[in-house]
Amino acid sequence: MSTTRRGFSYTKTRAIFVSYYRDGTWDSGRLQEDDHITISAFSTAIHYGQQAFEGLKAYRRKDGAINLFRYMDNGRRLMDSCERMVMPPVPLQLFDHAVKTTVLANEQYIPPYGTGESLYIRPLVIGLGPVLGAMPAKEYMFMVMVSPVGPYFEGGLKPVRMMATSYDRAAPHGTGKAKCGGNYGGSFLPQKEARANGCAEALFLDPATHTYIDEAGAANFFAISDKNEYVTPISSSILDSITQRSLKTLAQHKLGMTIVERPIKLDEIGTFTEAGACGTAAVITPIGEVLIGDKIIKIGPEGVGPISQRLYNLLLGIQVGDIADEFDWITIIKQE
Ligand SMILES: *Cc1c(COP(=O)(O)O)cnc(C)c1O
Helix, strand or coil, X not given: CCCCCCCXXXXXXXXXXXXXXXXXXXXXXXXXXXXXXXXXCCCHHHHHCCEEECCEEEEECCCCCEEEECHXXXXXXXXXXXXXXXXXXXXXXXXXXXXXXXXXXXXXXXXXXXXXXXXXXXXXEEECCCCCCCCCCCCEEEEXXXXXXXXXXXXXXXXXXXXXXXXXXXXXXXXXXXXXCHHHHCCHHHHHHHHHCCCXXXXXXXXXXXXXXXXXXXXXXXXXXXXXXXXXXXCCCCCCCHHHHHHHHHHHHCCCCEEEECCCEHHHHHHCCEEEEEECCCEEEEEEEEEECCEEEECCCCCCCHHHHHHHHHHHHHHCCCCCCCCCCEEEEECC
16 A cells, blocks of 8 residues: 555656647657647647547556556547547557557556556647637647556445536537547536535536436446346437446446446436446446435435446456456556
8 A cells, every 4th residue: 555645636757758740740759758848829729629638547467567458449539539629630559659658658657556546648639839710720749648546436436426417518419429628628617516516526418408317527327227237328429438338348248237228317317226427537436316406316225336346346357457358458568
């Protein structure tokens, strides 16, 4: 156990990776020790939100080796987000090189096995300038930064209360499927209101009708039914979570559950035996209660549901190398 408890806050590491897109091509990139960048004050990223990012982790295994989890899925999703924001997609080869190079350059910052801590990896693509009008940039920057982060829940999973919000994070045919910064700036206010109402997070509904559950701020939603079903929402405005994909695979192949993808009505939330939010940061955040208007709806019995706990143990076990990688999700980038 480390002596200081680490949350999800930034610690400067040795180096960041920087590559530029100019004259129609991405350069091969380089590491730089300074974690500041100099860009035009007229960059499209800061005026018009032309940017996209990713979030993934590197883990230290019991034997000291370092591994990544499904990281090329993040590379492909970043390409999709770039297309949506009319930015030149970062080639998978460059993404692969940048992630590995940055993690290995910062190896001393990867927390030890058994602490629950890991190295968070943040790839980022931004439109540069100078550009005055609202139009795509000609030049771009791709960066990869890392920071050690702590476990989201210290001392195990704990169910939270979420607040069904009347704000939308994305429009019905907007940018909800892209991991672009604009979706998050707009979610800070609903998040602030949720916290002011005693809730951990805002739960967003489908923006067209406000009838169905979309997702939480930066995590997908799932529910467990009493028919041994793992239920996830269908919606055009949610981000395709890699954690969610992995949990579906585990629910189906390791727990023998049926995967059901369908619109989930907010007013059926109380009929589920378990519910949760899932994403890279926390893996699973169990949802014990939802505040809807002035009513608190309880989900299942008190405490963490057994299926959520088993899924969490399975996925985290695979991510840190304690459970066999039978789905080919792990890439070891350095042997001990
Ligand atoms: C990043 C993110 C998620 C989680 O995706 P993972 O790939 O599982 O980390 C879910 N929803 C939103 C809105 C996100 O930005």
